[in-house]
Amino acid sequence: MDNRIVTKGDIFSFKYNGKIINLIVSNYTPKSEAVTISKNTSIIIHDAIPQKVNNTDLYILYNKLNSEIKDLKCKIDEINKELVNVKQFFKLNRII
Numbered sequence: 001m002d003n004r005i006v007t008k009g010d011i012f013s014f015k016y017n018g019k020i021i022n023l024i025v026s027n028y029t030p031k032s033e034a035v036t037i038s039k040n041t042s043i044i045i046h047d048a049i050p051q052k053v054n055n056t057d058l059y060i061l062y063n064k065l066n067s068e069i070k071d072l073k074c075k076i077d078e079i080n081k082e083l084v085n086v087k088q089f090f091k092l093n094r095i096i
Contacts, residue, residue, distance in 0.1 A: 006043065007034040009064035023047065026060065 010025045023045040028035050035041050046057075089095075 004037045005034050006037060007064065008060045012045065024057075026057070 006025050006028065008025055008027065012023045012025070014021055024047070025043055026046050027044040029042045030040075035043075037043070
């Protein structure tokens with residue numbers, strides 16, 4: 001898993017004794033938005049399906065999902081800007 005980039009809330013899945021084990025990243029060092037796994041990285045993981053969900057787990061999940069939604073909105077905005085440019089190009093060149 002060296003050189004893999006992880007952030008809080010990422011889930012690792014693997015098979016062990018015929019069962020699928022899901023583990024969630026709950027913390028890591030060095031402190032940052034994300035880390036690249038290396039020999040200098042320390043990762044704290046927990047069962048991805050805890051029996052009891054605490055506020056920290058929900059906060060981590062909320063922030064991860066919120067961040068992904070913001071990224072998707074930015075990408076959608078970029079695509080819409082490109083579409084406007086394409087439409088303007090077609091109009092200027094009397095293609096449509």
